[in-house]
Amino acid sequence: MPDSARPLPPAEDYLRQLSIDCVIFGYRDGKLFALVPKLVFEGDFWALPGGFIRQEEDIDAAARRILETRTGITNIYLEQFRVFGAAERTNRYLIEHLAALPADGPKGAEWIRANADWLAGRFVSIGYYALVDMRKVMPARTEIDASVDWYPVNELPPMIMDHNDIVAHARRTLQRYLDEKLIGYNLLPEKFTMKDLRYLYEAVYDRPFARNNFQKKILDLNVLERLEKKYSGGSHRAPYLYRFIRR
Amino acid sequence: MPDSARPLPPAEDYLRQLSIDCVIFGYRDGKLFALVPKLVFEGDFWALPGGFIRQEEDIDAAARRILETRTGITNIYLEQFRVFGAAERTNRYLIEHLAALPADGPKGAEWIRANADWLAGRFVSIGYYALVDMRKVMPARTEIDASVDWYPVNELPPMIMDHNDIVAHARRTLQRYLDEKLIGYNLLPEKFTMKDLRYLYEAVYDRPFARNNFQKKILDLNVLERLEKKYSGGSHRAPYLYRFIRR
DNA sequence: TCAAAAGTGTTCTCTCTACACCCATGT
């Protein structure tokens, strides 16, 4: 039974005033994307996938649970990157819009209505970013999501609270670590060409990389193994496929 | 009136289950130090300076308040660096030792005893690190501190919970940023010699830096202004003093 | 005049970049 289908636990099961917000990065066609749900509330409300931490749960486990619920995949690469704790961080404005929802609306909305006082208060949020293979993700709506879509990170909708800010921080963190920690392969299928990897780097850093020098740099790291050639049918030399060597 | 002398606010004023732990770094005589209080509880308990976040307070402001209370100085360089949120993070063991304290003990202990249920529960803690000029710090004891001392970071006492872990993380973060963000001067007096700065780098990174190359590297950054010479009385050439250029 | 420590210069190496050339593939 997927997590989203289970009845929601009572509010007492969660740490009060502490939440998790996830920036789920994906990559396709030369662009970096983020997965952003749109809420069912009256008006246009977008919000990062998020959730709360159970009393007996590590914060990393909570982030993982939230991510797996939303993407349907396990073993996701994720890292905390910053805490957002301004005193005025609150969902009050959003929760007030609950009134506009019909009383027989989605069950999740019922849960929120029942816990409105709690949810409308101040929350400190831990930001996590995740890297996923977009092809493997089956975006899952919760009961209060109208839709869940991938948006290019350069064309994100205006989100609630400081969520656009959170994505900006996540992206800077990704830029800082993509090369240093060699985590880029998490955004690609298992097998990929050097061009795929280069275009990914160009999307993340928003700048070009010289084709030949990029290839040399990456190969000198000795973290890729060269596989068979990939015949695309194009009238040109076939590129090799590569795979990340797990250690 | 110093903060530590005011009556402690009631527990309801604070965010529940969320705390701040500070790693206060100082530097002297070629060694990196951290400021660590020893608690009044029966037995040997050391714990990082920490505290809680008030309902109407930014988390950064809370960290700053805690730091200023403990060091007596303002305008401290500080950064959050990681959240520690293991499910089993709790002070239960420590709080139980309250029983060993006399009922007419320190007032702070009385406050803890009154809030023991809250304090013995699970806490997620935001780690902050601070850089201070040791010469300017007047370590201030709270009512439950037996003493507050500087310890070389390589010779820290065993601390409660995961606090030794927290310092290790803080130090790695400091190593990552000292050079990149040029924050080293925060650990030195306003005027310092190139040797002072080099020894600081060697203490933080725990490795030697070539004297001449270090000087060239730092000067090429154009962030220092050269001041008068410093005559130490030694029978050798007098070094220049430098000052960081504020922008 | 000498030792100690500071300031400065030179060379060598390694990495990153730009340019160039060759190779495989399908039309």
Added chain:
DNA sequence: ACATGGGTGTAGAGAGAACACTTTTGA
């Protein structure tokens, strides 16, 4: 054959490390 895109090599620029030399200071 040829255009297209992939793989590889090489020379130049820049950063960092190692070594050497000069200058200043007080005994």
